[in-house]
Amino acid sequence: RKEVEQDPGPFNVPEGATVAFNCTYSNSASQSFFWYRQDCRKEPKLLMSVYSSGNEDGRFTAQLNRASQYISLLIRDSKLSDSATYLCVPDSGAGSYQLTFGKGTKLSVIP
Amino acid sequence: DAEITQSPRHKITETGRQVTLACHQTWNHNNMFWYRQDLGHGLRLIHYSYGVQDTNKGEVSDGYSVSRSNTEDLPLTLESAASSQTSVYFCASSKGGSSYNEQFFGPGTRLTVL
Numbered sequence A: 001r002k003e004v005e006q007d008p009g010p011f012n013v014p015e016g017a018t019v020a021f022n023c024t025y026s027n028s029a030s031q032s033f034f035w036y037r038q039d040c041r042k043e044p045k046l047l048m049s050v051y052s053s054g055n056e057d058g059r060f061t062a063q064l065n066r067a068s069q070y071i072s073l074l075i076r077d078s079k080l081s082d083s084a085t086y087l088c089v090p091d092s093g094a095g096s097y098q099l100t101f102g103k104g105t106k107l108s109v110i111p
Numbered sequence B: 001d002a003e004i005t006q007s008p009r010h011k012i013t014e015t016g017r018q019v020t021l022a023c024h025q026t027w028n029h030n031n032m033f034w035y036r037q038d039l040g041h042g043l044r045l046i047h048y049s050y051g052v053q054d055t056n057k058g059e060v061s062d063g064y065s066v067s068r069s070n071t072e073d074l075p076l077t078l079e080s081a082a083s084s085q086t087s088v089y090f091c092a093s094s095k096g097g098s099s100y101n102e103q104f105f106g107p108g109t110r111l112t113v114l
Helices: none
Strands: A002-005 A013-014 A019-025 A033-038 A045-050 A052-057 A060-065 A069-077 A084-090 A105-110 B004-007 B010-014 B019-025 B031-037 B046-050 B055-056 B064-066 B075-080 B087-095 B109-113
Touching: A002 A084, A013 A019, A019 A084, A019 A105, A033 A060, A033 A069, A045 A052, A045 A060, A045 A069, A069 A084, B004 B087, B010 B019, B019 B031, B019 B087, B019 B109, B046 B064
Parallel strands: A013 A105, B010 B109
Antiparallel strands: A002 A019, A019 A069, A033 A045, A033 A084, A052 A060, A060 A069, A084 A105, B004 B019, B019 B075, B031 B046, B031 B087, B046 B055, B064 B075, B087 B109
């Protein structure tokens, strides 16, 4: 089983749509979770941190289900500027500062 | 503003040459990391450091080395560049401590080995 599994997409959605990305992780010892966005040929940028069951920041909502080892990211009212690749990133286990990066899900928001 | 920088941003070199990529952060973060990113792969960890004089190997460390002589810098050296090391290299840092694992990335270095 891969450490982090994400649907690679691409997800092509119209402006204003709601889109959800799913991610499963294999390390049951992971404690903290992150969503990063990465624009083409640029560095990953932190979008959200998830330490408990979920987090919400404006149009973005992340939910964590530790029992199922599943994380989701919901984007409401999609903007053209949301077009990017979204990386699901759990830490590598209790006491570890390392992160395990998924390959990402590509989102294209269409006018 | 505090930041993390990488230099050079682009580098072309020849097989067999030694190459050093610089990474500098002004956040006073304890932890620093080097990754490479290639098509079809996620970010893969090359080396990391949890403090001055501390260095550790990641999953793809062969052919690379790092040194940490101060808090701000973690240079990555390719001892004898190979074509397989053509990639985009990202440096990252994180605060460390009990619960701060967020990593912040530099802009990347595009390395081509001919």
